[in-house]
Amino acid sequence: MVLWIRSWSMATKQFLLLFLVTFTLFAFLAANNYNRAASLFKHQIVDDAQQLIARTNQFLDTYLDNGQNILLLLSANIELLKSTDNKSVEDFLRSVADNNSNTVKNVYIMRTDATIFSNSQVFYEVLGNPMLPKLYEMAQVNAYSIVSQPYNSPQSGYTVAIARPVFDKQGQRLGVAVVELNLDKLRSKLTELSQHEQTFVLISDRNELVSYDRQTELLPSKKNAYLTELPDDFVKHLAELPVGSQELDGPQGRMAVLKSGQNRLGWSLIFFIKESYFYQNISTLYNDYQTGAMIMLAALLLTAYAMSRLMTHPIRMLAIRMDRVRDMEVVSSITVRRDDEIGRLTRSYNAMMERIRVLLLETKEMEARKKELELKVLQSQIAPHFLYNTLACIGSLARQHRTDEVKETIRALVGVLKFSFDKTSEFVSVDEEMEGLLQYLQIQKTRYGDKFTFEYQVETAVGTCSILKLTLQPIVENAIFHGIAPSRRHGAISLRGEVRRGLLRFVIRDNGVGIEPDRLQGVIQTGGAALQKERFTGIGLNNVHERLRLHFGERYGIKIRSIKNVGTIVVIELPAIPYAGKRTTDVIDIHA
Numbered sequence: 001m002v003l004w005i006r007s008w009s010m011a012t013k014q015f016l017l018l019f020l021v022t023f024t025l026f027a028f029l030a031a032n033n034y035n036r037a038a039s040l041f042k043h044q045i046v047d048d049a050q051q052l053i054a055r056t057n058q059f060l061d062t063y064l065d066n067g068q069n070i071l072l073l074l075s076a077n078i079e080l081l082k083s084t085d086n087k088s089v090e091d092f093l094r095s096v097a098d099n100n101s102n103t104v105k106n107v108y109i110m111r112t113d114a115t116i117f118s119n120s121q122v123f124y125e126v127l128g129n130p131m132l133p134k135l136y137e138m139a140q141v142n143a144y145s146i147v148s149q150p151y152n153s154p155q156s157g158y159t160v161a162i163a164r165p166v167f168d169k170q171g172q173r174l175g176v177a178v179v180e181l182n183l184d185k186l187r188s189k190l191t192e193l194s195q196h197e198q199t200f201v202l203i204s205d206r207n208e209l210v211s212y213d214r215q216t217e218l219l220p221s222k223k224n225a226y227l228t229e230l231p232d233d234f235v236k237h238l239a240e241l242p243v244g245s246q247e248l249d250g251p252q253g254r255m256a257v258l259k260s261g262q263n264r265l266g267w268s269l270i271f272f273i274k275e276s277y278f279y280q281n282i283s284t285l286y287n288d289y290q291t292g293a294m295i296m297l298a299a300l301l302l303t304a305y306a307m308s309r310l311m312t313h314p315i316r317m318l319a320i321r322m323d324r325v326r327d328m329e330v331v332s333s334i335t336v337r338r339d340d341e342i343g344r345l346t347r348s349y350n351a352m353m354e355r356i357r358v359l360l361l362e363t364k365e366m367e368a369r370k371k372e373l374e375l376k377v378l379q380s381q382i383a384p385h386f387l388y389n390t391l392a393c394i395g396s397l398a399r400q401h402r403t404d405e406v407k408e409t410i411r412a413l414v415g416v417l418k419f420s421f422d423k424t425s426e427f428v429s430v431d432e433e434m435e436g437l438l439q440y441l442q443i444q445k446t447r448y449g450d451k452f453t454f455e456y457q458v459e460t461a462v463g464t465c466s467i468l469k470l471t472l473q474p475i476v477e478n479a480i481f482h483g484i485a486p487s488r489r490h491g492a493i494s495l496r497g498e499v500r501r502g503l504l505r506f507v508i509r510d511n512g513v514g515i516e517p518d519r520l521q522g523v524i525q526t527g528g529a530a531l532q533k534e535r536f537t538g539i540g541l542n543n544v545h546e547r548l549r550l551h552f553g554e555r556y557g558i559k560i561r562s563i564k565n566v567g568t569i570v571v572i573e574l575p576a577i578p579y580a581g582k583r584t585t586d587v588i589d590i591h592a
Contacts, residue, residue, distance in 0.1 A: 007339065007340075017303060017306070017307065018303060018307075021296075021299050021303055022296065022299075025292055025295060025296050025299065026292070026296075029288055029291075029292040032288070033288045042256070045256075045273060045277065046245055046256065046258065046273075049198075049256075049258050049271050049273060050258060052271065053258060053260045053269055053271050054260075056190065056200075056269055057260060057263040057269060059189070060202075060263050060264075060265055060267060060269070061263055061264045061265070063103065063181070063186060063265070064147070064162070064263075064264050064265050066100065066103040067103060067104065067145075067162040067179050067181060068145050068162065068164070070096060070100055070103070070104060070107070070179050071145060071162060071163075071164040071177050071179060072164075073096065074093075074096065074107070074109065074164075074166065074177040075164065075166045075167070075177060077092065078166075078168050078169065078174065080092055081109060081111075081166060081174055081175065082168075082174065086117065089109065089117045090117055090118070090119070090121045093107045093108075093109065093117055093118060093119040094119040094120075096119065097119035097120075098119075101182070101185075102182065102185050103179075103181065103182060103185075104179045104180060104181060104182055105153075105155070105156035105157075105159060105180050105181070105182045106118060106119060106120060106124075106153070106155050106156050106179070106180045107119045107177075107178070107179050107180075108124075108129070108132060108177070108178040108179075108180075109166075109175055109176075109177055109178075110132060110135075110136050110175050110176045110177075110178065111174065111175040112173060112174065112175055116132060118155075120155060123155055124155065127154035127155055128154060129153055129154055129155065131148070131151050131153060131161065132178065134148075135148060135161055135163045135176065135178050136163075136176050138163060139163040139164060139165045139176040139178075140165065140173075140176070142165070143165060144164065145162055145163065145164045146162070146163050146164075147160065147161075147162055147265055147266060148160055148161040148162075148163070149204055149206055149208050150183075150204060150208050150209065150210050153180055155180075156180040156182075157183075157184070158183055159180040159181055159182075159183055160180070160181045160183065160204075160210060160265075161178050161179065161180050161181070162178070162179050162181065163176055163177070163178045164176070164177050165177075183210070183211050186211055187211045187212070187213065187214075190202075190211065190213070191213050191215075194213065196277075197218070197273065197274040197276070197277040198218075198271070198272065198273050198274070198277070199212070199213045199216040199218050199219060199271075199272045200212065200213060200269060200270065200271055200272065201219070201230070201235075201238060201269075201270045201272070202267050202268070202269055202270075203235070203238060203239050203267065203268050203270065204266060204267055205262055205266035205267070205268075207235070207236065207239035209230060209235050210267055212228075212230060213228070214228050214229070215228065216228055217251065217252060218250050218251070218252055218255060218272055218274055219234070219250060219251070219272065220234050220250065220251055221251075238259075238270055239268075241257065241259050241270070242259070243259050243260065243261050243268075244258070244259065245257065245258045245259075246259075247275075248272075250272070250274075252274060253274065253275060253276065254275040255272050255273060255274055255275060256272070256273045256275060257270060257271070257272055258270070258271040258273075259271075314338065314342045315342065318334070318342060318345065318346060318349075321334045322334075322349065333350045333353070333354075334346050334349065334350060336350075366550065369546075369550065370550050390409070390413055390443055390447070393409065393443075393446055393447050394406055394409050394410060394413075397409065397446070405446060408442060408446075409442065409443060409446045411439075412439040412440070412442035412443050412446075413439075413443060415435070415436065415439040416436060416439045416440050416443065419432070419435070419436035419439070419469075420436075420470070425469075425581055426468060426469055427466050427467065427468060427469065427579070427581060428466075428467060428469050428579070428581070429463065429464060429465065429466065429467070429579040429581075430458065430462050430463050430464070430465050430466075430467050430497065430504075430579075431463040431464070433467050433469065433470075433471060433472055433473075434456070434458060434463070434472070436470075436473060437472050437473050437476060440473055440476075440477070441454050441476070444480060448480075450490070451484065451485075451490070451491060452480065452484045452490065452491030452492065452493060453490075453491070453492050453493070454476075454493045454494075454495075455492070455493070455494045455495070456494065456495040456496070456497075457494075457495070457496045457497070458495070458496070458497040459497060459498050459499060461499050462497040462498060462499055462504065464578055464579055465499065465504050465576050465577060465578060465579060466577045466578065466579040466580070466581075467504070467574065467579075468544075468547055468548065468551060468574075470544075471544055471547075471548070471572065472495070472506065472508070472572075474540065474541065474543070474544050475508050475541070475544065475558075475570050475572070476493060476495070476508060478540070478541060478570075479493050479508065479510035479512060479568065479570075480493070482512065482513075482515075483510040483511075483512020483513060483514070483567070483568055484510060484511075484512045485512075486512070486513045487511075487512050487513050489511070491510065491511060491512060492509075492510065492511050493508070493509065493510045494508070494509045494510075495507070495508050495509075499576045502575065502576050503573060503574075503575065503576060504573070504574050504575065504576040504577075505571065505572070505573050506571070506572040507569065507570075507571050507572075508569070508570045508571075508572070509567060509568070509569050509570075510567050510568055511566070511567040512567055512568060513564070513565060514562045514563050514564040514565055514566055514567055514568055515560070515562040515564070515568060516564060517564075520560060520562055523541055523542075523560060524541055524542055524545050524557075524558060524560065541558060541560075541570075544558060544572075545557045545558040548572070548574055552574050552575055556573050556574045556575065557572075557573070558570060558571070558572055559571040559573070
């Protein structure tokens, strides 16, 4: 049993210990206080809701009184109602509707001669109102105000009407006055009275839906309805509920339902409260949990001390052993004697240190190779024979009094030497690299004359990219000495630079003698048998290829395709990185 418990993970031991202690305490306190608090607060909220229902019914009675007062106002103005001036009647109705816009939407006068006036006469004449004849008939059989069932009016929308017959002083019937109530304002007011997680429904005496909160999510809704639209069976069920409080299932869980008796309008107000609302902010639990907190604090102190001893001791021992590591090249592994998380952590630490040691060795080896290549670049920057032949060429031009060509050649030589000897950075912009290449070609054109031509096409975006110094020049130099020079035909060299999908790509072509298929792979691996005495530098294709791979990764470098006696294509690929350094020379516009 003891061995079995020791094999448990530390997380399991901690969870079981803390869980059993805290669960026992809180289960006792929660069971004792939860039911008491829930019952108390539910009773409190129900009482508040009943008071709210009473105030709401008073508000609805006031709504009815306002409508009846408007009808009395219309009935009192007998002379105007008898007037043959239709415009005066319409203006009077419009003023009544405007002054009572919070209560009514439209006001009508229906005379015994079937003439109907409205506060919006133009809209009435266009849209009509099929409910008015029914209201007229209902008012004829009643000497007092009558309240209709909810209906859809072309002008007022979903509404309820109050109608009252109008008599003159002799008791002769003049017609019927009708007001259509503004149920939108009524719904807004009732929504304001409802609190969070509460809502309402108004039902008429004939169990028809009068108003409800269409933005609530507490009540069920018809499918594919933008706003809440109550199903007919749900409305029927609400109408059948007895007056008082009961419970009902809703889309968001159980709800308490409070239904009032009919008010003066004949409507019943049904109030809904989400059951979870009863259990919020139960402040009466404070005293009980204060006692539990004191007991739990003492228990947690003892538990924390025990868990600290159990957990931190092996971790401290592991940290002490880790602190002893000083030399990363000679890392001694830590002995593992555990099978829990500490044991797995120790094994992961040993594996990590071994991986770090291997990476350090690989990094040192790569740095050594990089320094070796850079040393070769520095040692072979300028070949003496190239400088000698260039100066001899300049001397020959001077003897021929070709002053302009002497100036251009000296300017190109100075530019090439300045570009080559500048040690500010091994990276330059493509514009600077192209300038150095063009100055080098100026010297070669002076020596070889029309032996070859050089064309280039470099996109504007390429010029601002970063490139290793002396990347393009050795490739073009190789094309001259190994491709064009041995050939008897006129040589042509072209260079194209472009950026595609984050990749900087150069394609250099020549129509020289080409390379034998069996020697093609060895050109990159060994650099080829270059004519070292005639070259500007001792940098071969292999050197350029290795430098690109060391700086940017194995996927970058040089690719060569060649056909014997047809020509050679060299493709250089490296990541398109914007050049962030300062230009060391005045760069010419290579895109002109």
